[in-house]
Amino acid sequence: MIYPWQTDDWNRLQQLRDHWPHALLLHGQAGIGKLRFAQHLAQGLLCEDRRANGEPCGACVACNWFAQGNHPDYRIVVPEALAAEAGIGNGADEKAEKADTDDGKKTRAPSKEIKIEQIRGLLDFVGVGSHRGGARVVVLAPAEALNIAAANALLKTLEEPPAGVVFLMVSARIDRLLPTIISRCRQWPMSLPAPQAATQWLAAQGVAEAPALLAEAGGAPLTALALASDENRALRDWTLKQLAAGPECDAFACGEALQKLPVPLVLGWLQRWMYDLLAQRTAGAPRYFPQASAALTRCASQADASAFARFTRAVTRQRAVENHPLNARLVFEELFLGYRELFA
Ligand SMILES: [Zn+2]
Numbered sequence: 001m002i003y004p005w006q007t008d009d010w011n012r013l014q015q016l017r018d019h020w021p022h023a024l025l026l027h028g029q030a031g032i033g034k035l036r037f038a039q040h041l042a043q044g045l046l047c048e049d050r051r052a053n054g055e056p057c058g059a060c061v062a063c064n065w066f067a068q069g070n071h072p073d074y075r076i077v078v079p080e081a082l083a084a085e086a087g088i089g090n091g092a093d094e095k096a097e098k099a100d101t102d103d104g105k106k107t108r109a110p111s112k113e114i115k116i117e118q119i120r121g122l123l124d125f126v127g128v129g130s131h132r133g134g135a136r137v138v139v140l141a142p143a144e145a146l147n148i149a150a151a152n153a154l155l156k157t158l159e160e161p162p163a164g165v166v167f168l169m170v171s172a173r174i175d176r177l178l179p180t181i182i183s184r185c186r187q188w189p190m191s192l193p194a195p196q197a198a199t200q201w202l203a204a205q206g207v208a209e210a211p212a213l214l215a216e217a218g219g220a221p222l223t224a225l226a227l228a229s230d231e232n233r234a235l236r237d238w239t240l241k242q243l244a245a246g247p248e249c250d251a252f253a254c255g256e257a258l259q260k261l262p263v264p265l266v267l268g269w270l271q272r273w274m275y276d277l278l279a280q281r282t283a284g285a286p287r288y289f290p291q292a293s294a295a296l297t298r299c300a301s302q303a304d305a306s307a308f309a310r311f312t313r314a315v316t317r318q319r320a321v322e323n324h325p326l327n328a329r330l331v332f333e334e335l336f337l338g339y340r341e342l343f344a
Pocket residue numbers: 046047048049056057058059060061062063
């Protein structure tokens with residue numbers, strides 16, 4: 001099923017059916033359901049009882065295989081980390097993983113990249129004919145996770161697409177894709193749902209404080225839903241209080257309290273807070289933390305403008321290396337000390 005806010009995109013896309021592009025790039029903000037949309041689109045392309053609106057029937061043999069994750073003409077390529085998180089299985093990967101464990105090897109953190117081995121496996125798949133005589137469909141997400149070797153390997157296939165193969169690529173960071181990849185795809189921008197529709201949907205999922213969470217999620221409903229059940233929410237609220245304290249922010253307490261959290265998570269909070277400080281100053285209204293408006297106004301009026309720009313750059317630099325192994329405690333201490341200096 002697609003999400004209710006995607007109906008318009010779905011209907012407009014069906015107009016491409018007679019001339020379906022061999023590669024479609026669905027892009028837009030993270031947390032709006034692009035991957036699920038792509039999967040549903042894939043099922044619609046593989047369904048053997050195709051309806052006028054491209055909706056998969058849910059009952060034919062192809063739909064049943066698809067639901068069980070073993071349609072022979074379908075592949076989904078995602079980084080290991082996403083596969084584990086979203087429960088997306090691929091027979092071959094699972095076997096390889098199991099072999100690792102059986103050997104008693106040390107388990108490593110699942111990769112966040114799409115690796116060349118995965119693309120090679122995919123090329124084997126697109127190299128053979130269709131099992132069912134219809135389209136072969138590949139969903140690849142997120143495209144920005146392709147490492148450089150994998151992207152180049154994929155590019156060759158996109159340049160000379162095998163007949164009957166459809167690529168459905170998903171990206172939240174189109175700016176991180178190789179321009180040559182983008183130029184081989186038909187781009188399809190997917191926009192944020194209207195706030196009212198998103199809030200309604202969140203309320204229907206049982207989310208209290210839907211408007212505040214939606215704001216914090218930058219308008220992305222799935223991100224808001226994840227925030228609602230975020231086990232780190234108490235620490236997040238505590239961190240926001242520290243930031244709201246401005247010159248009284250206790251950098252060492254932050255290092256101590258947050259050291260077990262993933263660096264990208266805390267950097268995300270900090271970055272959104274900095275965005276809101278600037279938005280409060282320039283536009284008079286925050287985007288992510290409207291409930292902290294009073295504290296943001298106070299901090300914005302106290303912060304030094306040039307120090308502000310420097311610190312924002314420092315946070316951005318940290319984001320660039322956030323996935324590398326770092327001493328989280330030291331990183332946080334340094335960042336929150338830098339934050340306090342804004343008010344010196
Ligand atoms: Zn079907």
